[in-house]
Amino acid sequence: MLEIKFVRQNLSLVQEALKNRNTSADLEIFQKSDEDRREILAQVESLRHRRNVVSQQIAEMKKSGDDADDLVKEMREVGNTVKELENSMTKLGDVLRKLLLRIPNIPHNSTPIGKDEKDNRVVRVIGNPTNFDFEVKAHWDIGEDLKILDFERASRITGARFPLYFGAGAKLERSLINFMIDIHTTKHGYKEVLPPFIVNRESITNTGQLPKFEEDLFKLQGWDFFLIPTAEVPVTNIHQNEILDEDILPVYYVAYSPCFRSEAGSYGKDTRGLIRQHQFNKIEMVKFSKPENSYDELETLTDNAETILKALELPYRVIALCTGDLGFSAAKTYDLEVWMPAQGVYREISSCSNFEDFQARRGNIRLKRKGQKGTELVHTLNGSGLAVGRTVAAILENYQQIDGSVKVPEALKPYMGGMEVIRDEN
């Protein structure tokens, strides 16, 4: 959420940001409601002031036995007026809050301006697309042929877009989870957390998925709770309504969680394989930072995610999302895209963002500096490190061999109990 004062004073800047994001919000209603509300506020406050003063008088008069009936009567009137004005003020306040909650973050000035994903900027390319001297198979065929993935049975258990892993496939997924968390905790200084996978409305509003994108979420029937679409939600909310001491910052957390997404509106896309599932596993890194350091933190965060891809020796590239492709809460985002040989394209496998104080304002996450009065909002960041299902897909495709087996990446062998190659054991 943007600060109401900021929006009030920078309407054209906000307008411009909305335009760059290909979105809009009714800023005229905002402006009008804001002015009206402040006008009423002034009236209410002076009436309340008068009531406070006179109430004091009434107390004194009663104490000395004087008759205060006239004043009491008058104050009853004042009280009624105040109540009426307060009601209209509450209504305007609701309008304003609803509008504010739906205004996305202002993109950072280093975020390229552009319409859609075609305008994203390639920042760097690491490694070369894997070479094969045979015809490569898509990961879903590899997985099904090796009997480690079973989309058919999964769809019977639940429906389309749910994963079912067997044997070495299940173990590969589990190994990757441990491998990634181990690297982030031992090499990058993150603290491991295991958060709730169901969150309440407030938490998921704080991170920005609500109120605008409720249709993307799975909601629990009979509860105002949601399945998390990413561990970002519970982990960022660890510190909601807290004042963090300056010297504990920056705080780094890494969490494993399953992620649940309705994928509304993506019916035709990625219908096969592990790329787009309603449930998938992800390792998420979350940072709380002082404002002045958050862009440096974004670089190291991205580097931390890249470390995993490098360790797995998967070719990838880093792109900077343009304003039109940027997520609602983010001011700047780098996507990591891994090379997928079967489709011959780079596919998103991680997204690393700086939200500046946008989420912190919603979640009231503040910082207190030594020797300074007051508090200020922290900056929050997060990035996948990495999406596990997509990593499995990338490994299957990039490490496939002509006989249909798949080599285990060197770095993963210890986690796979020394297994060198995944082959059909049946």
Add this chain to the structure above:
RNA sequence: GGAGAGAUGGCCGAGUCGGCUGAAGGCGCUCGCCUGCUAAGCGAGUGUGGGGGGAAACCUCCACCGAGGGUUCGAAUCCCUCUCUCUCCGCCA
């Protein structure tokens, strides 16, 4: 699921029969004094959000004692609803 207790400022904790309590007291923190160093001591200050004024230091007003309603001229204090925490019982991985 049943029974009970509680929720106050960064933390601990007091608030009587509703009215100088935005909130005692303590801790912590900041500044100053004092002291060979450290420790202790002394003095002052120290919540958040919002409106108005001022270039600014700051001044002023309003709101906030888990959340939301209600009663009242006036509510941290009374009433109602909800949420959360704790204890005991039951049940359960």
